[in-house]
Amino acid sequence: MEKISVGPENKFCPQTLFLYGTYKEDGTPNFGLFCWFSYCWDGELGVMACIGSEKLTKDRIRVSKVFSANLVSESMLPLADYLGNTEGYSKEKMNIPIETERGAVLNVPVLKNSPWVFELEVKHSIPLDDSEAFICKIRNTLVAKELKDNSISVEERLRMAAPVTWIGEGQYYTLNCKALGKTGDWKYLFSKK
Ligand SMILES: Cc1cc2nc3c(=O)[nH]c(=O)nc-3n(C[C@H](O)[C@H](O)[C@H](O)COP(=O)(O)O)c2cc1C
Numbered sequence: 001m002e003k004i005s006v007g008p009e010n011k012f013c014p015q016t017l018f019l020y021g022t023y024k025e026d027g028t029p030n031f032g033l034f035c036w037f038s039y040c041w042d043g044e045l046g047v048m049a050c051i052g053s054e055k056l057t058k059d060r061i062r063v064s065k066v067f068s069a070n071l072v073s074e075s076m077l078p079l080a081d082y083l084g085n086t087e088g089y090s091k092e093k094m095n096i097p098i099e100t101e102r103g104a105v106l107n108v109p110v111l112k113n114s115p116w117v118f119e120l121e122v123k124h125s126i127p128l129d130d131s132e133a134f135i136c137k138i139r140n141t142l143v144a145k146e147l148k149d150n151s152i153s154v155e156e157r158l159r160m161a162a163p164v165t166w167i168g169e170g171q172y173y174t175l176n177c178k179a180l181g182k183t184g185d186w187k188y189l190f191s192k193k
Pocket of ligand 1 (some may be wrong): 035036085089
């Protein structure tokens with residue numbers, strides 16, 4: 001495969017989209033769309049989230065130290081795109097029909113329609129050049145009941161969750177929920193059993 005050097009770029013490296021929920025100073029919810037989200041190990045599963053420039057979500061996380069991360073599924077995409085392209089600093093942003101409830105463990109707003117929601121508490125925050133990385137404890141995970149139903153195949157449950165993928169090329173993509181094989185299927189590819 002012939003390659004070219006392009007500098008720091010992550011296009012074609014799929015990222016999962018999440019809506020981060022925080023409560024504003026007046027106690028009403030705000031949501032923004034984020035893809036710089038991944039996992040870390042800190043005695044148990046944790047989350048790493050990076051937020052660039054100044055924005056309301058970052059201000060509110062700095063103050064409250066808690067937020068929710070709501071997986072964006074295909075049916076939520078129009079709302080998610082709006083929330084990712086409208087600044088929380090504009091007062092009208094959240095004057096929209098949106099169904100939220102309080103987290104089960106933390107005081108964070110949660111989207112009723114999201115199938116997988118993390119309730120996160122910031123344990124460390126690392127200031128970077130024009131962004132901030134937050135290392136978080138997962139205090140609770142709220143999951144659509146059917147996604148934990150082992151009588152439904154994993155493929156079918158993935159289809160139900162329908163996570164939206166972002167590859168930084170301007171378009172949102174669906175997952176092709178087709179199983180490719182199990183972990184370990186190729187373990188002995190280069191050796192005998
Ligand atoms: C597809 C998509 C992904 C985004 N991912 C991030 C991200 O990972 N980090 C970030 O700082 N902003 C990201 N943004 C921008 C925020 O969603 C945007 O700044 C939004 O206004 C944040 O909400 P707020 O202003 O209410 O805080 C993304 C926007 C889009 C459309």
